[in-house]
Amino acid sequence: MAGSTGWTEPATAGYDAAGDAWGRGGGQTPSEFLENPSQSSRLTAPFRKHVRPKKQHEIRRLGELVKKLSDLTGCTQVVDVGSGQGHLSRFMSLGLGLMVKSIEGDQRLVERAQHLDQQLLQALEKEEKKNPQVVQRGPRHSPHHVVQWVDPTAPCEELLLPLENAQQGGIRLLLTGLHACGDLSVALLRHFCCCPEVVALASVGCCYMKLSDPGGYPLSQWVAGLPGYELPYRLREGACHALEEYAERLQKAGPGLRTHCYRAALEKVIRCACPQLRRPGVQGIPRAHELKIEEYVQRGLQRVGLDPQQPLNLADLWAHQAQENRVVAFFSLALLLAPLVETLILLDRLLYLQEQGFHAELLPIFSPELSPRNLVLIATKMPLGQAFSALETEDG
Known part of the structure; x- marks a missing residue:
């Protein structure tokens, strides 16, 4: 696993409270926070509002990766599953110009996301009036929020519905989830595999103790064939600590x-x-x-x-x-067993995709001291070759 991806031993956490260690003097501070530990220098002020440093780092890195992957695979629409308050969706849509549908099961979070969308639009408009020389990176589309539970065991038609202003013709979807909890990460993998319209995946998992047993692990035939492959609740819960x-x-x-x-x-x-x-x-x-x-x-x-x-x-x-x-x-x-357990779970997901003929790789995109759930599972239905490794590099 090390080598082609530059992947080091995965960091472990799962709880947001554990992810702020760097701010208390632990680990290496990401370069974007050297000037101000609470504000990413790589995000403009409107995108930092109401967003903690950890989340600022995550939405920027994953958003930029999704943008690259979307361009490489010709996707017409990104679907952010388990979108919460919509921080990632807002950055991808209003910051990077992607067409984004965000799906969240909690009505209150969706209403909060819509409120924050309006605040961000107003802030961006004010910023453009103050600095008309600033060139916008692309067309501006607000994310389209949907209240919907995604069943890991059943197709979710809402995922495949094109947005009203989507391009005419064949729809090509990219599914993503930032720390999608438990079975929600498994649902992303299953929808990627079974839906022809879904051509790319960028998934960061979390909360392994909430995986269904059986059903959530193992997914691959290879891991299922290992003697003693079982992971009891205590081990999966331990893998979610930093x-x-x-x-x-x-x-x-x-x-x-x-x-x-x-x-x-x-x-x-x-x-x-x-x-x-x-x-x-x-x-x-x-x-x-x-x-x-x-x-x-x-x-x-x-x-x-x-x-x-x-x-x-x-x-x-x-x-x-x-x-x-x-x-x-x-x-x-x-x-001490946490990295081993997390590695086994993530390798199982990677092998599950590869066994079905898809192209998949694990990339470390977050600073592990800041965001210990730092590995993203990338998958496509077309070969990308060396372009996979380039996805994790920083934009200029």
Whole structure:
């Protein structure tokens, strides 16, 4: 895998909170943030508004890659699946001149995206009036937002519907998804394979623990033939943590590491109180390490809908807290497997596409210290040769 792509060992994360390590002194700061750590020098001010530095970096790099891939494959329309508030769609459409349809299942996010579209259009108009000498890169089209859930197991006709102002003739689609969660990344791959209208793919996956089992992994015949190919939930969840960010936390040895021990104790209390409640999503508790362990457990119980005032075995909780260094050591050892697990999942997706005769490659396009889910899976139905490797290079 290394060599032709220049790919190094993939960084791991999945949670946006883990992606800001560079801003706290960890890793290498991307050159676009050397002048100002919160504003990319490669994006104009209107495209930075309401967008965090991590997302600024991601939408610029993926957007520019999609533009190159679209030009190479003659695509007439880009479909951004799981588009959220539309930051990537806006940059591709209003910044790069692409025809973009963005599909998002949450009505509230779509309404927010449409509101931000209008704000950006107004800002661009003001900027053009102030600087009429600025030459626009191409035609300006607002993204077309659609509220739609994409089923990984069934064709989504909405993907294939051309926009009203799309070019006449055959439609050629490029599917993309920026950190498409769980099965949504798998859905992109399946639609690419089964829909003749889809000629290119640029997918950045995330949240591997949410993959359906079976169905989301393995996809390729090669990986399915490996002995012991199974990846239980714990391994897939571990692959969604940031190795670089956690290494920095270990070096600092701050009190925040205590949270691992607290969370483990909370899990035990939850299982005793409600055995059928497995893997509950516990919303983050601010400054958890400053709380007493029993206070943390009470807040955690409330977050999963259990009685926070139920009797607690304080002696047991304190005994757990005394083991916090061992919990950190265990978590650290488990995290060392994260790059291996992520590599296996991404290789499985790459091989799945190649087994069906498509051209595919994994490219590192994000700074791993800033955006640890940094590999994009590129696929086309026509050979591109060396053009694949050129996709990851920076624009001038």
